[in-house]
Amino acid sequence: xxxxxxxxxxxxxxxxxxxxxxxxxxxxxxxxxxxxxxxxxxxxxxxxxxxxxxxxxxxxxxxxxxxxxxxxxxxxxxxxxxxxxxxxxxxxxxxxxxxxxxxxxxxxxxxxxxxxxxxxx
Amino acid sequence: xxxxxxxxxxxxxxxxxxxxxxxxxxxxxxxxxxxxxxxxxxxxxxxxxxxxxxxxxxxxxxxxxxxxxxxxxxxxxxxxxxxxxxxxxxxxxxxxxxxxxxxxxxxx
Numbered sequence: 001x002x003x004x005x006x007x008x009x010x011x012x013x014x015x016x017x018x019x020x021x022x023x024x025x026x027x028x029x030x031x032x033x034x035x036x037x038x039x040x041x042x043x044x045x046x047x048x049x050x051x052x053x054x055x056x057x058x059x060x061x062x063x064x065x066x067x068x069x070x071x072x073x074x075x076x077x078x079x080x081x082x083x084x085x086x087x088x089x090x091x092x093x094x095x096x097x098x099x100x101x102x103x104x105x106x107x108x109x110x111x112x113x114x115x116x117x118x119x120x121x
Numbered sequence: 122x123x124x125x126x127x128x129x130x131x132x133x134x135x136x137x138x139x140x141x142x143x144x145x146x147x148x149x150x151x152x153x154x155x156x157x158x159x160x161x162x163x164x165x166x167x168x169x170x171x172x173x174x175x176x177x178x179x180x181x182x183x184x185x186x187x188x189x190x191x192x193x194x195x196x197x198x199x200x201x202x203x204x205x206x207x208x209x210x211x212x213x214x215x216x217x218x219x220x221x222x223x224x225x226x227x228x229x
Binding site for chain 1: 158162211220
């Protein structure tokens with residue numbers, strides 16, 4: 001069946017980097033863009049940006065521009081990655097990947113279970 | 122950037138109808154989607170294109186969009202419907218995705 005499997009929880013120190021993976025199965029990976037969504041503890045959903053899986057082109061949301069955030073792909077492994085550099089305490093959150101609908105490209109029809117990233121000294 | 126406004130909470134008795142609103146400037150000209158998120162779980166799409174239901178979503182869930190308000194309606198509410206609900210759209214002016222702040226549905 002169609003699913004997105006994310007990597008496990010991470011505990012990192014401030015200033016470190018983390019790379020979260022999102023492995024797709026059950027569909028043609030390059031037909032659907034992948035969104036990344038952040039949810040800080042007790043907060044709502046926040047769109048971080050997306051990556052087009054056919055071209056590898058990323059788009060970062062206004063609040064997530066800058067070089068700390070990197071979206072990437074390994075299309076041979078049907079996997080999308082989110083890397084966050086120079087981690088800060090406020091990066092502590094659950095990070096979700098989500099498949100973008102192919103036809104319209106304007107909603108997310110399949111979500112990963114989320115990866116918890118905790119940043120603490 | 123476009124802003125979506127949701128009430129923080131809605132309460133409803135079992136068996137009754139819940140309406141969760143999502144306000145935005147002239148939102149009827151845009152296409153709104155809704156997600157349900159139960160505690161400790163990932164969001165699930167419940168309504169897309171204002172009013173369409175993905176397979177597996179009960180007919181009790183419906184959506185509408187008019188004027189400055191989109192609405193998610195849940196009829197014959199069950200305790201299992203307790204969750205946070207988020208509206209979302211893609212702002213065509215800047216191609217950014219926007220979420221509402223979320224509404225916590227409590228079934229009394």
